[in-house]
């Protein structure tokens with residue numbers, strides 16, 4: 001790269017767009033440690049979502065076989081041409097990743113890992129899209145707001161535990177691998193961040209029907225103040241007796257609330273519910 005990124009951005013007349021979550025990282029040690037902790041190596045294909053000025057893209061490209069980057073902001077094209085000069089294993093697709101066809105990507109690139117400093121406003125839809133549709137995704141290493149990181153990795157019976165935690169647990173182990181203070185970003189956001197690694201482990205929960213597991217989780221968290229029985233009665237139009245019967249068969253307290261159930265208990269509950277619904 002012929003100049004530092006901040007000069008390239010200002011020479012290109014680039015204006016940061018808050019609505020696209022544009023908070024960039026330039027610290028080389030931080031960038032290197034994110035890639036190293038992701039576990040991606042010289043044999044990996046990495047999908048990066050939101051290349052920004054290409055600092056993370058470059059750090060990834062220097063360590064892996066190939067990077068496929070997505071960036072929705074076309075005004076970053078001239079910036080990326082300069083910041084990625086001399087890098088020949090990075091391909092940038094100027095497109096909203098939420099509209100990307102995962103099947104097509106997997107046909108073209110095969111097995112992949114995701115590394116991204118995610119725009120805060122699409123964090124949950126992006127993670128769920130990849131875990132739902134990415135059959136060949138091996139891991140996601142994502143920088144998110146610290147509060148979101150705590151939610152992604154939460155344990156049952158904590159205020160941070162929610163539907164997204166239990167849905168992720170269906171396919172992946174989640175751990176916080178690094179805390180990143182707000183001072184590391186340009187421009188500086190109002191909150192601190194953390195890097196979370198989601199390691200995909202297919203079959204980590206023994207569920208018969210993954211879509212129904214997610215429906216059960218969302219039903220259980222629909223009204224957090226209500227008991228699980230009430231939420232299930234409302235969501236699945238079953239009788240209170242049937243809801244209590246399935247809870248008892250899974251060894252779940254009849255007065256329990258959704259947030260007390262581990263992903264393993266949710267898995268047993270969803271299979272039990274499915275049986276009752278099929279016999280109705």
Ligand code: SAM
Nearest residue numbers: 020023024025050051052071072096097117119
């Ligand atoms: N990777 C860069 C870094 O670490 O410095 C930039 C990270 S910045 C937090 C997020 C980037 O994602 C922005 O450049 C933004 O324009 C881009 N972006 C936002 N929504 C997107 C989407 N749906 N698809 C692809 N890129 C998106």
